[in-house]
Amino acid sequence: MDTPLKSRSFDPSSWPMLVLFVAIHLACFAAIWTGVHWSDVALCVALYVVRMFGVTAGYHRYFSHKAYKAGRVFQFVLAWLAQSSLQSGALWWAAKHRDHHRYSDTELDAHSPRQYGFWFAHLGWIFNKQAQAVDYERIADFAKYPELRWLNKYHWVPGATLGITVWLIGGWSALVVGFIWSTVLLWHATFCINSLVHVLGRQRYLTGDDSRNNWLFALLSLGEGWHNNHHYYMASARQGFKWWEIDITYYTLCGLEKIGLVSDLRDPPAHVLDGSRALSAEIKERVAQALARRFSPDHIVYRMQKRWAELHGGQAIADWRRHWAEQMASRREQLLQNVHAELPSLDQLYRTARRRFARTPAMEEIVARARELIAHAVVARLETVPVHA
Structure with a gap:
């Protein structure tokens, strides 16, 4: 089964x-x-x-x-x-x-x-x-x-x-x-x-x-x-x-x-x-994954491309790809820090979670984990990022 x-x-x-x-x-x-x-x-x-x-x-x-x-x-x-x-x-x-x-x-x-x-x-x-x-x-x-x-x-x-x-x-x-x-x-x-x-x-x-x-x-x-x-x-x-x-x-x-x-x-x-029962690690992970799926990593990568092009112009996309290729070669922790600046804010994630899910004392932990999952998904997209016109 x-x-x-x-x-x-x-x-x-x-x-x-x-x-x-x-x-x-x-x-x-x-x-x-x-x-x-x-x-x-x-x-x-x-x-x-x-x-x-x-x-x-x-x-x-x-x-x-x-x-x-x-x-x-x-x-x-x-x-x-x-x-x-x-x-x-x-x-x-x-x-x-x-x-x-x-x-x-x-x-x-x-x-x-x-x-x-x-x-x-x-x-x-x-x-x-x-x-x-x-x-x-x-x-x-x-x-x-x-x-x-x-x-x-x-x-x-x-x-x-x-x-x-x-x-x-x-x-x-x-x-x-x-x-x-x-x-x-x-x-x-x-x-x-x-x-x-x-x-x-x-x-x-x-x-x-x-x-x-x-x-x-x-x-x-x-x-x-x-x-x-x-x-x-x-x-x-x-x-x-x-x-x-x-x-x-x-x-x-x-x-x-x-x-x-x-x-x-x-x-x-x-x-x-009263809803204060502790959630299992499995349920918290499942909810965090569901929350993370509400935010498209492809859309975040596209937004990052577009912002780079507005700031640099010309060969912006090629430069942008080269920039992230260099980031890929550096420490992954540094890369994740850079990506985090581009992610939905914790407030945005909280608002989405409150609309989508029932209340729980574990929501802060779930939101933090969801942001981490989004970051990793964005990094995965950056490794094979498509070029947008």
Whole structure:
């Protein structure tokens, strides 16, 4: 898994899955013939909410992040409920999600809109063999349970069982409206956390990725839309950090804790809530690189050329190239000092950082590192600088 995607191409072996995926979407239109009854709509809403809880409380907060504890029987119930959403096995889902956090919005994140575009991040990666690949060593803590390995292998069983049960009890209209409609809605609400909630919303915390908080998707996903909160402190069972950030999954888990089905719900500590948590060196470097990319080294080199030409005229460009060739032959530290005079000021970098990123006590360090990265990029351009007319 630890390699960037070689391409975003469709994997031919995914044809059966693609056909089934499209068929289930098209089956939604069968309601034209089966009819739509209020009882079917109520069933659709109920199955959406219950299975979304399985996705967020099971797949995500329990298996992916171990944000609370559950007994062996109830963890199997959580896996079964989550897999009734037809989003593959709990072990696969959690291992893949751990990769997402480890590499979030880098080239190693298979469903990053920044790296691979909206549609691939939303659903295209599902049909790409390399993007689908997962390292089960990531989930060794849960893979030790044989019942979970069995359920992961036969991941379609819970969803198929639920669909057949709905059909036997409610008939074709219940199957189409109650089960199929809610399944498709579940899919896209879940996919939107990977795609849209890394594009739309606000960042309260600096996480080094594009995660956002989005109240609309928080409601649709029972709390998952507080995605920037979650990326800042992923171990928390509570993702709505403020009192007004509705997190239905967390409220439900609190209820389950009271009756003894789960325990040890992890909440964010005070230094997380107030944003003073120390950032890792990796995140600071990633943010500094993102800030540095906002300033084109080519544009800085061109501006340096233009200023030299205005001051010296005549053979200015040739003289300018000779000047920097001599600088290249001297000590690199001196060269960097000369280049620093041409860079954006610290104030400019701070203003850009404040517009682009969430606040953090580490911003001074990040800005200084970004300026250093820009300097090195400019020096690299000077080694092979193009001549502008």
